[in-house]
Amino acid sequence: MLQELLVAGAAAGSACVVYVxxxxxxxxxxxxxxxxxxxxxxxxxxxxxxxxxxxxxxxxxxxNMQIVTMPVPAQEGITRDNVTVRVDAVVYFKVVNAADAIITVEDYRFAVSQMAQTSLRSIIGKSDLDDLLSSREKLNQGLELMIDSPAVGWGVQIDRVEIKDVSLPETMKRSMARQAEADRERRARIINADAELQASKKLAEAAEQMSEQPAALQLRLLQTVVAVAAEKNSTLVLPFPVELLRFLERAQPQQPPPVPPPPAVEQ
Known part of the structure; x- marks a missing residue:
């Protein structure tokens, strides 16, 4: 009897272990x-x-409740200003309601991926090329809102959406390079013209000061000669101002006019 009880207890224990x-x-x-x-x-x-x-x-x-990093494949589209571009992005999202993520949608990862691709193409068609290149933060916010709206019902929360790269055709790249070069040349010309204007004003003030002191022009000439001679040139071109000739003419003492010879007497 005791042996049967032990066997039954061992069987029940084994069944409990298997059940657990x-x-x-x-x-x-x-x-x-x-x-x-x-x-x-x-x-x-x-x-x-x-x-x-x-x-x-x-x-x-x-x-899995961790944040998922999902790359969005590059989408090709035409911008509002008729430029063909390829744009790729990355989506960061996480599950906030496990039951809805399992029951509401068949595969929430695939659903988020398809929604991200569709929203990215829509953003491309609504934006200008300049917005895609410069206003990334604004486009990221709009893209995040477009993906997050349906994802809320799937128990998924979109944390962040980032546009990674904007690929342009080679012809557009060359056109933009020419435009940038022309803009830089325009700014360089404006800077040079502004420099010439400022220099002309300063030269006019210097000329006004030198006109009051004629000796200042001679000193400026000597300074120019010293600067040119410091470069060890074999030929030195020395300008001679007309004002200096006039100054020397005024400084020279006046000589009496020559006396005419007496007239000849005829015999």
């Missing part, structure tokens, strides 16, 4: 568990840690 082994589940810290019992959601979403399910009746689906 079949019913035991472990949900990781970054996961949540959704239990389906005979096809319907049973109870609340299972928190991280050890949990039990009914073997052969319950099915546990684990959902």
């Amino acid at each position: 082994a079949a019913a035991a589940r472990v949900v990781k810290q970054y996961e949540r568990g959704v239990v389906f019992r005979l096809g319907r959601v049973a109870g609340e979403v299972r928190a991280p840690g050890f949990t039990m399910v009914v073997p052969f009746v319950d099915k546990l689906r684990k959902v």
Whole structure:
């Protein structure tokens, strides 16, 4: 009798071990568990840690709650100003409701990817080329809003959307390069003209000062000669101002006019 009890106890213990082994589940810290019992959601979403399910009746689906980084394939489109471009982006999203992510949509990753591609093409068609190249932050916000609106019903939250690269045709790149070169040349000419204007004003002031002191012009001439001679040139061209000749003419003493010879006397 005792032996039969021991055998029955061992059998019951083995059955319990097998049941626990079949019913035991472990949900990781970054996961949540959704239990389906005979096809319907049973109870609340299972928190991280050890949990039990009914073997052969319950099915546990684990959902990753980490932020997912999903690249959006490059989409080709025509901008509002009729320029063909290829734009790619990246989407950062996470699941905030594990039950909705499993029940509402068949594959939430695929759904977010398709929505991101469609929204990116729509953004390309509504934007100018200059906006795609310079107003990235504004376009990112609009793209994030377009993707997040339907994703809320899927239990998914869009954290951030970033446009990575804008590829232009080679002809457009050359046109933009020519435009940038012309703009730089225009600014260089404006700067040179402004410099000439400022220099002319300063030269006019210097000429006015030198006109009051004629000796200043001679000193400026000597300074120019010194600057040219410092370069060890074999030939030195020395300008001689007319004002200096006039100054020397005024400084020269006046000589009496020559006396005419006496007239000849005829004999």
